[in-house]
Amino acid sequence: MGRKNKAYRLSLHQQIYNRLTSMQAFGESKQQGKADGTMQEKIYSYSTYQSYSRACQSFGKFVNKNHSEVTTLKAARHYVNEYLQSLVDSSKSAWTVSLYCSALVKLYQIAPDDPNRFPVSPRHRYDITRSRGITASDSHFSVQNHAELIAFCKGVGCRKNVLKKMESKDLWDRDRMEKIVEKLSLQDIRSAEEEKHLVCLKNALDTFPGYHYFIHHRQDKGGKYRFAPIIGTNIDKIVERMKNTPSSQKVFLHIPNRADIHSYRAEYARNLYRELLSRSTPTDQLPREQKYYCRKDAKGKVLSKPVMLQVSRALGHNRISVIASSYLHDL
Structure with a gap:
């Protein structure tokens, strides 16, 4: 029964x-x-x-x-x-x-x-402790021994899940991207994957006109795809590392658990913001609707909404408020 x-x-x-x-x-x-x-x-x-x-x-x-x-x-x-x-x-x-x-x-x-x-x-922003300054766990991580990994992360701004599976094929240059856009645009019929690929490529080319090398962030958070520019003083070394990685092999075979990838990603965001702002209209000359006025403990800080949107797209976020609170806190 x-x-x-x-x-x-x-x-x-x-x-x-x-x-x-x-x-x-x-x-x-x-x-x-x-x-x-x-x-x-x-x-x-x-x-x-x-x-x-x-x-x-x-x-x-x-x-x-x-x-x-x-x-x-x-x-x-x-x-x-x-x-x-x-x-x-x-x-x-x-x-x-x-x-x-x-x-x-x-x-x-x-x-x-x-x-x-x-x-x-x-x-409150000041309550955040993750990836903010030096912590006890940092004493068990050698910055000197992992200098190349740190420089790489600060130049590409990827999340840890993308870094773990990154391969040489994820390096793209503007010429290659423009050729693929032209090829796909001429097709009368495109599959859903081709359409998504075309949109990602065009967004990157239009959003970051002053950059030549990009990283293809495959299946990032939420399964999203995007192309983000490689920035900073180590571009040549990053490109060399990518090109010298054998096909189908990971760029970094081992990523230390104590490597603070999020803090390197935040530094990428701040440096990208500074680079883009230097090529854009100064914040104090923008109309009010294009200014982002920080609140609470960051009250008084004013950021450029158009530049924040560019940084947001590079990081794979949809809201500029996330960029302000989690990445641009030290500007």
Whole structure:
């Protein structure tokens, strides 16, 4: 004879896994989700799914430890705020608490206007510690021994996931890009992949007219593709490294775990901003609508929106506010 409520026999870990897995919508259009009202029910990025999964499973462990009588995901919801408050009490940053809150909001579909929704503290730029200055872990990483890797990262601005799989074929020059654009443009019929490739190439050529060498960032965050310019004083060395890498072999066979790739990416962003600004209209001569006025602890700083948009495209972001808060903080 069958048992009743078989679903409830699943562990809390498995129930969380099943719920989040059912929300996967990798490759689907978030814009379409906004239009049809299903966006809140889906997770569109694999990296977001991984982050949310870690947060929700941590919540599950908390419930198992502190409320062992709870065996269902539905019953566990009662302890969401208690868990988030425990993170605050353990001195977790506002950024971490906000991420975990977002994960649980997604898991339980908690509405923005829910009176019981956990109030997350405001996040401030000065509270960010990741990739900001020297940390204890830096003492275990030799800058001298990895000087070439650091110079490379500061010149290309890639994320770690792209750096790990980068090959010589990812080096492009303007002449090659223009030839491919011309070839694809003449085709009467183009496949979806060819159309995407054409758009990426044209965006890079139009956005960065003063640059000759580019890195093809294949399947970056969110599965996106883009071409970003190589910049700085080490362009020749970077190009040489790429060209001398055997076909189908990774440019860097080993990337130290303690290498702060994000900080090198931020330096790339700042240097690219400075380079582009030197070739553009000075910020103080721009009309008001083209100026970005920083707020809170950066109040008084004014940036160029057109240049920020260029940097944003090079980094693979869609919002210039992300560039201002996460990359251009030291300008």
